[in-house]
Amino acid sequence: MQHPRHLAGDACFLKTLFPHLAELDVQTVADHGTYVLIKATTKRSVAACPGCGTLSSRIHGRYRRLLQDLPAGGRPLLIALTVRRLRCDNSSCRVRTFAEPLGGVARPHARATSPLRRMLELLALALAARAGARLMAMLGVTVSRDTLIRLIRALPDPEFGQV
Numbered sequence: 386m387q388h389p390r391h392l393a394g395d396a397c398f399l400k401t402l403f404p405h406l407a408e409l410d411v412q413t414v415a416d417h418g419t420y421v422l423i424k425a426t427t428k429r430s431v432a433a434c435p436g437c438g439t440l441s442s443r444i445h446g447r448y449r450r451l452l453q454d455l456p457a458g459g460r461p462l463l464i465a466l467t468v469r470r471l472r473c474d475n476s477s478c479r480v481r482t483f484a485e486p487l488g489g490v491a492r493p494h495a496r497a498t499s500p501l502r503r504m505l506e507l508l509a510l511a512l513a514a515r516a517g518a519r520l521m522a523m524l525g526v527t528v529s530r531d532t533l534i535r536l537i538r539a540l541p542d543p544e545f546g547q548v
């Protein structure tokens with residue numbers, strides 16, 4: 386068994402409970418009563434172009450993504466994440482600009498963080514989609530039954546003989 390690490394401070398507390406947030410620079414955590422809003426940016430300064438792999442740190446612009454995360458203490462947790470759009474300097478590359486990847490935080494274009502997506506996948510498999518959507522609403526996560534059905538369809542088929 387691993388020995389527990391004793392951490393101090395609000396940032397460490399947050400990253401212990403939500404390890405995927407360790408990939409982000411959390412700027413503020415605001416209690417809005419019915420929900421909690423985290424404002425964050427990415428930590429890495431360079432990212433590889435998805436077209437040619439060239440590393441770039443040249444910022445073309447920034448945009449805001451709103452991600453829904455695992456509920457915190459029974460309340461919805463939203464992450465307002467500022468994402469950088471970088472420029473690829475390789476003149477022979479077809480990609481001009483690209484959004485920096487978010488690692489384990491979220492897939493491209495996803496509205497849910499990866500840990501929430503995993504929870505939704507398990508829930509969609511365990512329950513019918515309509516019941517799953519109703520249960521998640523009670524737990525503070527807004528998700529449609531169509532989304533749950535899409536998540537099930539996107540899962541790889543279980544291998545033969547797998548329990």
Ligand SMILES: [Zn+2]
Nearest residue numbers: 434437473478
């Ligand atoms: Zn490129």
